Amino acid sequence: MTVGTQWRPDGDGGESGDGEARQIRVVVADDNPVVRSGLVALLEATGEVRVLGQASNGGEAIELTRRFAPDLVLLDVRMPLMDGITALRTLSGVTKVLMLTYTDNDEVIRTAIRNGAAGYLVHGTFTADELAAAVRDTVAGTNNPLSPAAVAALMAAVQGAEDRPAPPPRERSGGRTAAARPGHGLSAREAEVMDLIAQGRTNREIAERLFLTEKTVKNHVNRIFAKLGVTNRAAAIARWLGTAVEPR
Known part of the structure; x- marks a missing residue:
């Protein structure tokens, strides 16, 4: 575990003392020190990101997150002692988490989304500029970055659900029958917006x-x-497409 030596609290969490915009505070978790160093160098070169610390496993990522309360954790999947998916269950309840990994297994991707990952990027499918944009968008909450493999995993889950026999139609308020996919109480316009969100559209595109x-x-x-x-x-x-685990 490595702690960023140049980090200092910004006080009120808004602008820094000299009036400049506050940097995005990040923890990087990956068991490969070469990958970690490359990510840190890439992110800090943007001038927008301050890396608070580096973790080599999920347990260290949780410790650093509790210590520094970062805006975002970049989290690998396969790590010793505690893997990223296990750590995600705790981390996603504390801060935003962007999975950043070589793992493109469909079930791992779906589990990460169910466990609260705000996005899932596979190494080799994005540029440096796209990673910087993904960090900004995730922290701002304007988009949830998904690599093509992640989109494909979600689509495969939807197609698999559609191949299963549809449940009997149920009543909605007003006595109208709902489609096989629950409406979750969304209005027609909200359902339209949600369909576009599921396509990966940003607020501006919508x-x-x-x-x-x-x-x-x-x-x-x-x-x-x-x-x-x-x-x-x-x-x-995940909830809209029926891939989330519903509470019993």
Whole structure:
């Protein structure tokens, strides 16, 4: 475990003392020291990110997160002592987590999304600029970055669900029957927005597609999250597409 030696609290968590915008505070967790060093160098070169510490396993990632309360944890899947998927169950309840790994197994991806990952990126499928944008978007909550493998895993789950016999239709408020996929109480417009979110669209893209303002889309997204009982787009997609584990 390595702690960032240059980190100092910014006080109120907004702007720094010299009036500059506050940097995004990150913990990097990967058991490969070469990968960790490369990620740290890449992120800090943007001038937007401050790496608070580096972890070589899930337990260290949890310890650093509890110590520094970062804005984001970049988390590998396969690590010794405690793997990333196990650590994610704790980390996702404390801060936002972006999976950053070589693992592209469908079930691992779906489990990560179910456990609260805000995004899932596979090494070799993104550029340095795309990673920096993914970090910004994840922290801002404007997008949940998914590599093609992650999108494919979610789509495979949906297709598998569609291949299963549909449950009997059930009544919705007003006496109308619902489709096989539950509506979760979403209005027609909210369902339209949620379908676009599931396609990986950003708020801006949704606004352009539906001829709405971004503020209106954001309001729809907030209401959708509340109705689905989730806090991020990845979890919303899993719930909407039927790949989330529902409470018994």
